[in-house]
Amino acid sequence: MWLIEKVKNNEFWPEVYTYPTTRAYEPLNNFSLKKVKFSQDINLYAHIPFCKQICAYCGYLKIIDNSPIMKETYVTCILKEIEMYKDIIKTKTIKTLHIWWGTPSLLSPEIIKKIITKVHTINPNLFKTALEISLEASPETVEYKRFLAYKKAGINRVSIGIQSLDDNEITLCGRKNTVQVSTKAIKTLQKIGFKNVVVDLMIGIQWQTVTSFTKSVQKLAKLQADTIELYALGMMPNTRIVYQKETLMNNKDVYACYDIGRKILLKAWYIQDCHNRYALPKTWWFLQEDYNFEDMSTIGFGAWSRTYGINMYYRNNYYNNVHYKAITEYIADIQANILPAKTGVIISKEEKMRQYAIYNIEHLDTTIFKKKFGSEFKKKFAKIYQELKKLNFITEEKNKITLNAQGLNYRDLIAKQFFSPKIMKWERAYRYSINIIIFGFSWSGKSVITNAVGKKYNLKIVHPSGVLRNLCENKPIDINKTEYNTGFWESKKWVKLFNKRLKDEEPLDIQATKIVINELHKGNVVVDSRDLPRLTNNGIKIYLKADMKVRAQRVAKRSNISYAQSMKILKMKYDKTRELFQKLYNIDITKNREVFDYILETDNLTEKEVSKKVCDFLEKTYPEFKN
Numbered sequence: 001m002w003l004i005e006k007v008k009n010n011e012f013w014p015e016v017y018t019y020p021t022t023r024a025y026e027p028l029n030n031f032s033l034k035k036v037k038f039s040q041d042i043n044l045y046a047h048i049p050f051c052k053q054i055c056a057y058c059g060y061l062k063i064i065d066n067s068p069i070m071k072e073t074y075v076t077c078i079l080k081e082i083e084m085y086k087d088i089i090k091t092k093t094i095k096t097l098h099i100w101w102g103t104p105s106l107l108s109p110e111i112i113k114k115i116i117t118k119v120h121t122i123n124p125n126l127f128k129t130a131l132e133i134s135l136e137a138s139p140e141t142v143e144y145k146r147f148l149a150y151k152k153a154g155i156n157r158v159s160i161g162i163q164s165l166d167d168n169e170i171t172l173c174g175r176k177n178t179v180q181v182s183t184k185a186i187k188t189l190q191k192i193g194f195k196n197v198v199v200d201l202m203i204g205i206q207w208q209t210v211t212s213f214t215k216s217v218q219k220l221a222k223l224q225a226d227t228i229e230l231y232a233l234g235m236m237p238n239t240r241i242v243y244q245k246e247t248l249m250n251n252k253d254v255y256a257c258y259d260i261g262r263k264i265l266l267k268a269w270y271i272q273d274c275h276n277r278y279a280l281p282k283t284w285w286f287l288q289e290d291y292n293f294e295d296m297s298t299i300g301f302g303a304w305s306r307t308y309g310i311n312m313y314y315r316n317n318y319y320n321n322v323h324y325k326a327i328t329e330y331i332a333d334i335q336a337n338i339l340p341a342k343t344g345v346i347i348s349k350e351e352k353m354r355q356y357a358i359y360n361i362e363h364l365d366t367t368i369f370k371k372k373f374g375s376e377f378k379k380k381f382a383k384i385y386q387e388l389k390k391l392n393f394i395t396e397e398k399n400k401i402t403l404n405a406q407g408l409n410y411r412d413l414i415a416k417q418f419f420s421p422k423i424m425k426w427e428r429a430y431r432y433s434i435n436i437i438i439f440g441f442s443w444s445g446k447s448v449i450t451n452a453v454g455k456k457y458n459l460k461i462v463h464p465s466g467v468l469r470n471l472c473e474n475k476p477i478d479i480n481k482t483e484y485n486t487g488f489w490e491s492k493k494w495v496k497l498f499n500k501r502l503k504d505e506e507p508l509d510i511q512a513t514k515i516v517i518n519e520l521h522k523g524n525v526v527v528d529s530r531d532l533p534r535l536t537n538n539g540i541k542i543y544l545k546a547d548m549k550v551r552a553q554r555v556a557k558r559s560n561i562s563y564a565q566s567m568k569i570l571k572m573k574y575d576k577t578r579e580l581f582q583k584l585y586n587i588d589i590t591k592n593r594e595v596f597d598y599i600l601e602t603d604n605l606t607e608k609e610v611s612k613k614v615c616d617f618l619e620k621t622y623p624e625f626k627n
């Protein structure tokens with residue numbers, strides 16, 4: 001569809017702050033830092049994944065873990081990871097240092113100081129060259145003495161997630177603060193005298209209206225925080241908000257909020273820095289992003305961090321949405337002196353050109369474009385350029401193309417037009433895909449139902465037991481044809497193998513799980529699994545509950561053995577499997593049933609009835625399944 005059509009339909013696209021997007025990152029083979037080119041000036045950041053709450057809209061990697069040991073271990077790993085980049089960091093000029101994502105202000109000033117000091121020890125020019133040393137905070141953590149100590153440790157910018165100045169909206173987000181707490185937090189930060197107090201407000205959260213948003217911005221404008229970010233809600237898969245779409249603002253109103261926000265903030269002496277950021281007049285606002293858009297390299301540390309080199313982007317952590325596991329694996333890697341970079345993308349010349357257009361679309365210099373890429377912007381992206389003209393979204397002066405106020409509202413939708421077909425394919429899979437994970441103990445019928453559901457909704461069917469079997473037998477894996485129920489897992493060979501898996505340092509199960517998680521990441525997969533419901537959020541989780549006696553009768557009938565014998569086999573499998581997953585991932589597959597979206601009692605149902613009930617549930621709960 002053309003941009004003009006999309007704008008007419010009020011289509012929305014979430015903020016594009018990096019390109020190629022992480023969806024396009026693929027597992028890295030033989031990664032070495034030597035393969036990455038870094039610019040002379042660099043940005044640094046550390047990802048801190050601890051939060052007090054899990055907000056309804058938030059798809060970032062984070063966990064609620066209040067144990068000081070976990071936090072300490074994690075930060076020790078960050079320090080070690082910084083050390084791993086020592087040779088690069090010491091020769092570069094550090095322009096910004098951010099400690100963000102999650103809620104870093106849950107870490108004590110002493111711990112934050114340790115991170116800053118680590119960088120400073122490696123590169124003693126840090127405080128001379130880095131104008132921006134920033135900490136992300138949530139309002140309820142703001143307390144005078146604590147934040148004064150952060151400032152003394154070197155923090156000069158604090159970014160705080162306010163999201164709304166309406167108590168009801170804040171509560172619906174699942175956040176623990178109130179308007180009063182938020183207001184006090186902003187005033188406290190101003191009193192301490194941080195150079196830049198940044199406030200995040202969201203557009204489009206549950207039950208928010210244009211009127212309530214207007215009131216929030218009006219209240220906020222009076223507080224005169226240095227920078228205000230207006231983030232339009234982006235739907236991130238597997239966040240609570242995805243299943244509450246009917247409570248969300250429509251796109252037309254979201255765009256109206258951009259206009260209202262601009263009107264109020266410009267009147268309150270703010271300057272519009274970019275499509276979603278306003279700042280009181282000063283010389284610097286969000287340097288890390290500005291520099292990143294200017295092709296300055298950024299090195300990220302921590303479980304979910306990304307590193308943007310000149311020639312490639314890559315990311316720590318293999319597991320998408322497997323929050324706890326991602327963090328423990330990061331820790332394990334670092335403790336074993338392994339650089340935790342797991343997925344990435346080499347940026348081709350074509351993608352670099354698209355990236356340049358995306359990062360600079362608000363103010364694009366066609367002469368620089370020509371110089372960098374040897375082609376005319378207006379010719380290379382003729383269709384988009386013509387559409388922007390027709391929509392009256394740009395002003396042109398000599399070689400400069402600038403988005404005007406209306407154009408800025410649609411900045412992300414415009415940015416998306418520059419995505420290559422390859423990246424778009426990955427994005428579609430991520431944004432519009434649905435995975436189903438079917439759980440049950442042996443002989444609960446999960447594999448048969450997985451096949452039935454997969455066929456009905458045209459999903460890729462993956463049986464992890466088939467993947468594992470091939471790995472165990474050293475056979476190639478064709479993910480499109482994974483076998484199940486071959487009788488292998490009941491054979492004597494299996495018992496021998498199982499005992500080996502229990503003893504192995506790193507059994508092949510982990511490799512098999514990674515392969516399956518990678519498939520889930522691509523989207524539109526149905527999988528029968530015992531560990532995934534507790535390892536990933538990337539899917540709708542269904543539990544087919546069947547009493548052990550019923551399952552034993554099934555085994556006895558199918559294998560022509562006595563009921564007592566089949567009961568013995570099932571009991572042994574139950575105990576051993578439980579033990580294995582406890583050992584592998586520290587999860588108990590017999591507990592925490594709240595991870596499931598649907599639990600179906602199957603004892604008195606035929607296969608056909610189970611399949612029908614599962615499909616009824618899917619279609620009733622997720623309209624996507626109906627067509």
Ligand SMILES: C[S@@+](CC[C@H](N)C(=O)[O-])C[C@H]1O[C@@H](n2cnc3c(N)ncnc32)[C@H](O)[C@@H]1O
Nearest residue numbers: 057058101102103137138161200231232233234
């Ligand atoms: C990295 S988050 C961390 C903020 C901090 N932990 C807090 O919530 O107080 C930074 C900002 O991203 C924005 N954000 C989070 N999830 C979002 C989503 N799904 N769509 C749009 N913006 C989002 C929020 O405004 C949030 O304050």
Ligand code: SF4
Nearest residue numbers: 051053054055058102
């Ligand atoms: S928005 Fe902030 S506080 Fe809420 S879950 Fe995400 S990172 Fe944590």
